[in-house]
Amino acid sequence: MDIVVLVKVVPNIERVRFDMEKGTVDRSSAESEINPFDLNALEAALQIKEKFGGKITALSMGPQSAEGVYRDVFARGAERAVLLSDRRFAGADTLATSCTLSEAIRKLEHFDLVLCGEKTTDGDTGQVGNEVAEFLGIPSLYYVSMLGIDNGNIYATVELDGEKLVYKVDTPALLSVTKDANVPRLPTLREKLEARKKSVEIWDAEKLGGNTERFGAKGSPTRVAKTVVPKEEGRKGSIYRDVKEGIDALLSVLEA
Amino acid sequence: MSVLVFAEMKGKEIHPVAFELLGKGEEISKELSIKLEAVVFGGDESTAQELIDYGAENVYLYEGEQESCKECLSSLATEIKPEIMLFGATKFGRALAPRIAASLNAGLTADCIDLRVEEKEFIQIRPAFTGNILAHIKTRSTPKLTTVRYRVMKPAEKRKREGRIIKKESSVDIKKSFPLVKREKIESIDIQNADIIVSGGRGLNSKEDFKMLEKLASLLGGVVGSSRPLVDDGWISKDHQVGFSGNTVKPRLYIAIGISGSSQHLAGMRNSEMIIAVNSDPSAPIFRYADYGIVGDLYEVVPKLIEGLEQKVS
Numbered sequence A: 001m002d003i004v005v006l007v008k009v010v011p012n013i014e015r016v017r018f019d020m021e022k023g024t025v026d027r028s029s030a031e032s033e034i035n036p037f038d039l040n041a042l043e044a045a046l047q048i049k050e051k052f053g054g055k056i057t058a059l060s061m062g063p064q065s066a067e068g069v070y071r072d073v074f075a076r077g078a079e080r081a082v083l084l085s086d087r088r089f090a091g092a093d094t095l096a097t098s099c100t101l102s103e104a105i106r107k108l109e110h111f112d113l114v115l116c117g118e119k120t121t122d123g124d125t126g127q128v129g130n131e132v133a134e135f136l137g138i139p140s141l142y143y144v145s146m147l148g149i150d151n152g153n154i155y156a157t158v159e160l161d162g163e164k165l166v167y168k169v170d171t172p173a174l175l176s177v178t179k180d181a182n183v184p185r186l187p188t189l190r191e192k193l194e195a196r197k198k199s200v201e202i203w204d205a206e207k208l209g210g211n212t213e214r215f216g217a218k219g220s221p222t223r224v225a226k227t228v229v230p231k232e233e234g235r236k237g238s239i240y241r242d243v244k245e246g247i248d249a250l251l252s253v254l255e256a
Numbered sequence B: 001m002s003v004l005v006f007a008e009m010k011g012k013e014i015h016p017v018a019f020e021l022l023g024k025g026e027e028i029s030k031e032l033s034i035k036l037e038a039v040v041f042g043g044d045e046s047t048a049q050e051l052i053d054y055g056a057e058n059v060y061l062y063e064g065e066q067e068s069c070k071e072c073l074s075s076l077a078t079e080i081k082p083e084i085m086l087f088g089a090t091k092f093g094r095a096l097a098p099r100i101a102a103s104l105n106a107g108l109t110a111d112c113i114d115l116r117v118e119e120k121e122f123i124q125i126r127p128a129f130t131g132n133i134l135a136h137i138k139t140r141s142t143p144k145l146t147t148v149r150y151r152v153m154k155p156a157e158k159r160k161r162e163g164r165i166i167k168k169e170s171s172v173d174i175k176k177s178f179p180l181v182k183r184e185k186i187e188s189i190d191i192q193n194a195d196i197i198v199s200g201g202r203g204l205n206s207k208e209d210f211k212m213l214e215k216l217a218s219l220l221g222g223v224v225g226s227s228r229p230l231v232d233d234g235w236i237s238k239d240h241q242v243g244f245s246g247n248t249v250k251p252r253l254y255i256a257i258g259i260s261g262s263s264q265h266l267a268g269m270r271n272s273e274m275i276i277a278v279n280s281d282p283s284a285p286i287f288r289y290a291d292y293g294i295v296g297d298l299y300e301v302v303p304k305l306i307e308g309l310e311q312k313v314s
C-alpha cells in the first residue's frame, strides 16, 4: 500500500502575534510547526503501512524555509519527503494549491491512498483534500474519525448528523482524517537520529510540467482582500471578584 | 445569471441552513440585480414549493440521491451559469463544495460568517487562523462558490410566493462512491442547535463533576458542553466538544466553567449571544470575552448557583 500524506507547515498558533491595528498576522513572531491535524494523517498512514507494508511519501507545498520543520516527517515514519517550492507557487489559494499538489502526486510512480488532515490552523478552509481528489478523479471520504483494518480491508468511519457510516475503502482513494482517528505517537530518539540521514526532495514548477498559469497567485480565483483582527465589542465585561455579589448578579441575569 | 442556493436535505426535510442562505441570497441578488434560484436533490414538489415560499424564483428539482449529486450539480452550473453558488457549511456541504469548485475551476470560500456587496463586488467574510482574524475574500471566477456557517444569518421570510419548478433528470454516469458496510444511529446531543450551553473545562477535578454541570444545565433548559482536554481524556463524548476541532456554537447563553479561554476554544463559541465565565484565575483570557464573570472556585460557585436557581423555581 503506497500512501501519500499531505503535510502543511504552519505558524504555531499559540505563539503567533496578530497586529490589531493593521489586522495582519506577524508570521515571524512564532516558529513553525507541522499542522497538528496532519500528524493524525501521518499516524493513520503509519498504522496502515504496519499492516500492509508499502511506502509513505510526504508531500508539502511551501517555502524553502519550511524544510527544517518539514523534515520531522522522516522521524514520524515517512520514507520519502517531497517539498514543492518555487516562487511561482506563492500566493496560491486552495484551488491552485490543490492543482499543484495533484500534479505532483501524478509525478510519483505509484500511489494507492492519499491521506490528509481535516483542516489547517492557518488558512483553515478544510477544502484542499477534496479539491485534490477531484483533480485526481478519485473518490474521497472527509471527516474520517476511525480507520479499521480487518481481513486485508480498510474500513473508514464517518459520523454525520447522529449517524455512524462505515465504508469499505477501495483504492485509489483520498481520506481526510479528524483528530479523533488516532493519537499520533512521538518519534523515538533513534528514529530522530535515523531521520538525519535522509533528505527532502525539492521540486519546482518545471518538474511539474511548468503549466504555471495554474499555479500560485495566477492560478488562484480567490484573494484575501483584507484581514481584520476582531475586537471583542459589545461585551458587558462585568466581572465579580466577590462570589456572593457575583451569584446575585448572575441569578438576576439568568432569571431574565 | 443568478445566486444559486444548494438546499441540503436532511432526510425528508430541508436543512434549515438553506432558509438562511435564501435570506442572504435575496439580499445579494437584489444588490446585483440577478435572480435567486435553488437546487435540491430528493424531495418532491412540496419541497420545491417551500423553497419558493422562502424566496427562490426558480427551483431545480432532481430526483435521486443527494449523496451522488456532484455530477448533476457541476453540469447544472455549466448549463445555467450562476454568478454565485451558496452552500451550508455543514459537514456535507463542506465536503461537497470543494468537489464542485475543482470541477468548475472556480474559487471557493470557506465557512463564511457574512456576505456583502461593496461597489458591486461580492465580499465574503470568514474567520481564519483558528478564529483569530477575519478575512475579506474576493473571487474573480464565475461562479463564485461559498460555504456559509449555520445559524449566523437570518432566515428568509416565509410567505406564499410564486415561482417555477424545473424538474431535472439525474445524469446516468454517477461515479460510485465506496460500499457502505454499516450504518447505525449514534446517540449524540445536538449541541449546535442548543439555546443554552453549560461547558466544563480542566478546572473540573473529576469526570463525576460533570453531573453538577448537568444539573445546572437542566435547571436552565440547556445542554452540557466541554473543552477538548476532557473529551480527549474520555470524560465526556466528543459531540459535547466546543471549539476549533469540535463544534462551533452560537447559543443565546454560553457558560464556561473552569475553562481558560484558549484561542481554539474561543473559535467555537466567541459569537455566542451572552457569555458567562466562572474561573478562579482573574487573568484567565475567557474573562475578556465574557459579559459576566465570577472570579472564584467553581466548587463554591456552581452549587450556590444551583441552589439559587432551585429556590427561584420553587
Ligand SMILES: Cc1cc2nc3c(=O)[nH]c(=O)nc-3n(C[C@H](O)[C@H](O)[C@H](O)COP(=O)(O)OP(=O)(O)OC[C@H]3O[C@@H](n4cnc5c(N)ncnc54)[C@H](O)[C@@H]3O)c2cc1C
Pocket (backbone or CB within 6 Å): A005, A006, A007, A008, A035, A037, A038, A041, A059, A060, A061, A062, A092, A093, A094, A095, A097, A101, A115, A116, A117, A118, A119, A120, A122, A123, A124, A125, A126, A127, A128, A129, A222, A224, A227, B107, B108, B109, B110, B126, B128, B129, B135, B137
Ligand atoms: C486569511 C486567509 C484566508 C484564506 N481563505 C481562503 C479561502 O476562503 N479560499 C481559498 O481557496 N483559499 C483561501 N486561503 C488560501 C489558503 O489558505 C491556501 O491556499 C493554503 O495553501 C491551503 O489552504 P488551507 O490552509 O485552508 O488548507 P486546508 O484545506 O484547511 O487543508 C486540508 C489539508 O490539506 C493538506 N494541505 C493543505 N495545504 C497544503 C500544502 N500547502 N501542502 C501540502 N498539503 C496541504 C493538509 O493535509 C491539510 O490538513 C486563505 C488564506 C489566508 C491566509
Ligand SMILES: Cc1cc2nc3c(=O)[nH]c(=O)nc-3n(C[C@H](O)[C@H](O)[C@H](O)COP(=O)(O)OP(=O)(O)OC[C@H]3O[C@@H](n4cnc5c(N)ncnc54)[C@H](O)[C@@H]3O)c2cc1C
Pocket (backbone or CB within 6 Å): A036, A037, A121, B200, B201, B202, B203, B204, B226, B227, B228, B229, B241, B242, B243, B244, B245, B246, B247, B257, B258, B259, B260, B261, B262, B263, B264, B265, B268, B278, B279, B280, B281, B284, B296, B297, B298, B299
Ligand atoms: C489543533 C488544536 C485543536 C484544538 N481544538 C480544541 C477545541 O476544539 N476545543 C478546545 O476546547 N480546545 C481545543 N484545543 C486545546 C486548547 O489549546 C486548550 O488546550 C484547551 O482549550 C484548554 O482547555 P481548558 O480551558 O479546559 O483547560 P485549561 O487551559 O487548563 O484551563 C483550565 C482553567 O480552569 C481554571 N480552574 C482550575 N481550577 C478551578 C476551580 N476550582 N474553579 C474555577 N476555575 C478553575 C484555571 O484557572 C484555568 O483557567 C486544541 C488544540 C490544538 C493544538
